[in-house]
Amino acid sequence: MYEERIWRFLKGKLLSDCGAAGLMGNLYAESGLNPVNLQNTHERKLGLSDKEYTQQVDFGLYADFVHDGAGYGLAQWTFWSRKQNLLAFAKSREKSIGDLETQLEFLWKELTESYASLAQMLMSASSVRAASDAVLLQFERPADQSETAKARRAAYGQKYYDQFAGKEAAAMSNSPLVSYTKLSPNHSGRRKHAIDTISIHCMAGDLTVESCGNLFVSPSRKASSNYGIGSDGRIGLYVEECNRSWCTSSSSNDNRAITIEVANNGGANQGWPVSDAAYRSLIALLVDICQRNGIKRLLWKGDKSLIGQVDKQNMTVHRWFAAKACPGDWLYSRHGQIADEVNAKLSEEDEDMDQTKFNEMFFAAMTDYLKGLQNNNCGDWSQEARDWCISVGLFAGNGTAVDGKPNMMWPSGLTREQAAQLFYRLAKMVGLA
Ligand SMILES: [Zn+2]
Known part of the structure; x- marks a missing residue:
């Protein structure tokens, strides 16, 4: 067994x-x-x-x-x-x-x-x-x-x-955004916790995804991450998502977190900044990770005491678990912004849409559209006809338009019920009814 x-x-x-x-x-x-x-x-x-x-x-x-x-x-x-x-x-x-x-x-x-x-x-x-x-x-x-x-x-x-042999039970899901894979032996095998947390790290150096992969492939290094992002924006995979990486100096965090190392195009004196390309890839990777792992929103409070309370905060940083600057002040200070950008993309692709919600939205949009038609805008070609209709009392208007005149709702469609009423008024005028 x-x-x-x-x-x-x-x-x-x-x-x-x-x-x-x-x-x-x-x-x-x-x-x-x-x-x-x-x-x-x-x-x-x-x-x-x-x-x-x-x-x-x-x-x-x-x-x-x-x-x-x-x-x-x-x-x-x-x-x-x-x-x-x-x-x-x-x-x-x-x-x-x-x-x-x-x-x-x-x-x-x-x-x-x-x-x-x-x-x-x-x-x-x-x-x-x-x-x-x-x-x-x-x-x-x-x-x-x-x-x-x-x-x-x-x-x-x-x-x-x-x-x-040849039959790895591989119901594994990794990001399709990965363009380079170099699997590291430095991990603990299968996670002992579902993925519900994100830990963004900085490489403290401008490593390509290849050079980062080459570091992690050495067993003596005893370190790894699930993903890495280079300054060119390319994304590398080092430890499959199903496995626990050795990244955050915390077993319980690494068991539940996807860990991501991001290359820095500046040094410690700038708080380890990252390139625009790397930042854009980080946002895209996070959106993908959240969607595939059922993480509805990223939550960030910058509060170490909330570690493990993922309903309040599901992003963690290395500096909470070890005496490290990681992920650097540049990324640390942008965690709220990162969460906002990821959440905006997540809600764009709202999977909670159902028929009831669609009907409500359709009804609201239709009401707005019809309201927009309740005005007196119309072409001069119909002026004589409209004036006559009003003068003989065929049309009486409904309420007052913004200019204080009766709202005749000229651009609105005519219902069969309203048509019957019009014909009836006309028939009375000429003695047919
Ligand atoms: Zn770190």
Whole structure:
């Protein structure tokens, strides 16, 4: 049941299909892909099940986790320093030692920090067997490194390859305004919160979307954003909207916010200004993000105490979460204006229009139009006829026009009811009725 989540996590870290399959085959051989798996010999020795061992470690009731020599978790971490690091990592995230995502993030941390060449190999691997062997020999290093063991692990990997390769469950929506894509491995996988917030950042430099993408593609950089905008107005995609970027120094903010880095065509002394082209693209991108994610309006009060209260304020800034100038005074001071411009465009394309609302508007417009016809404007050619009609009493007018004369409403249409009345008056005059 964890297979798909593990596959998605590894693919999110940009492993190739063969690399992800080769790594998963090894994890299956180690733990059956069960993150609470305690090495069987130690289950018996300690008299604890997988679950009991995990709980006792979490609650601090079992003190020998680091040094008991028992393989544990997805990768069956055994060596004391690795178990110590895993324990510290889980504690820092306030997660159970047996939490799947925590173990996957820890695995990725180990791979990128201590096995960087293996991580690179898994990103470009084009053979499941080669990827599986590399993980076995460099990362897991089991006692049994025989040809039989290698073939068995590669076969597990091949099973995952056949099941998942080429079939990313990609119900993902990213902006169609993007003209350059360079996906970064620096993200936490799927968001744990719906998108309901916008965080605009400044690059503190005049980076193109390409140079920003090249910074974020390095795992050691440990930073990213969903989008970037260059001074030429082009928009880059670095972390898909479905994933949590590493941008705002806040897990809870990055889980719910779309993060956007904007290039600066001026320096700190000008408050990190942005070009007209970049500003226009920012507005267009924000309108698109709001429309696709059901954000009705952008709300900005410049009030840090409203973080998380998205019904009052759904824009946040980096400087609220870290000692930073980001997004620079130029953009910060324009947040209200940005919200106004985006909201004006959002209401232009009002999706709440329905028949009732249309009828009301049509009726109001029609009434205005008819009112405009209630005057005495007309051509000279009809003067004699109009004068005669008034003199014999065929037309009497309705109320007073602006010039104080009777309003005859000459340009207005004649109804059948009014026509009947006219004929009747005329017929009486000539003795027909
Ligand atoms: Zn920032």
